[in-house]
Amino acid sequence: MGKDHRVIYREIQRPHQIWIWAFVLLFALFSWYSVIQQVFIGIPLGSKPAPNISLIIFWLIFGIIFPAVLIWFIKLIIEVRADGVYIRFMPFHLQYRRFLYKDIVNYELIEYRSSEFGGWGIRVNMKGEKSYTMHGKQGIKLKLKNETVVFGTQKQNEIINAIDSLNEKH
Template identity: 30%
Template sequence: MAGNHKILYREQQRFRQFWLWVVVLGVAAIFWAGLVTQVMFGGQFGDNPVSDVELVILFVAVGLGLPYFFYKMTLTTEVQPGVLQVRFWPFHLRPVRIPLHTVRDYEQVVYNPIGDYGGWGIRWSFRGKAYNISGNEGVQLLFYNRKPLLIGSQNPQRLFEAIRQAKEMG
């Protein structure tokens, strides 16, 4: 199992919700406005402005860093014979390996990300754990000895079929 790296399914997702990008870019725009107003035109940004150096540091961190961070954040799901791997970059340095022999059952599901798990990302709730980045579909894994795990997917039917095939092969 460990030496076999045949990939049956691979999916890489990014945050693509319009409302999320409006918020992220809106926050970043505040720091862009501050940089232009205070550093480039010599005005004062806000009632209690920080120094130009501090504003440049905040601009780099929030005005550039925050959008870049959300742009680069990815959820990669990979199915190989006998194993499913999930990596939510940058939070997982290495993929989380789920040996499929520990999976009792699995099902394709439609869920409410906010109502069921409190949103997107790496989420914990009374329903179990979820790795999701956009949408409201995925595959839920049911285990013998732990709470369920939901893997969000833009193509849940293909993910479901790959898990079925990987369990048979593994």
């Protein structure tokens, strides 16, 4: 009998912190301005201008690729499936990390501060707990046989109901 990978619940989170967008927008605008002024208009940027090829590479990375990656690829995907909870933090995970019900000792809704883990993202705190968070302060703490995992959620009631309904079967 094959593995049951039916998705019962799915949540996709993207970065919403205004400072991230401001930082990315600042670099993107500066790279576009630099290339337009020096390469297309012909006015050198500063007293010791960088070569045009360097500006074009800078523009490609910070004006196009970096913003595109942030907009399209960075996301936290949480799935509750028939056999466990699956987490994928794109583009850092090539595959889902899975936490099977048979390995979950306990789980609970929690309210956390990003400072507990040193910020958002994939983090490990001083207690050895690993977190997968994008933003907010609501999460689920999974106490597993060998580790503790915290993941952020924006729909805590929906995900806990999905886990409850399936965990009762296991």
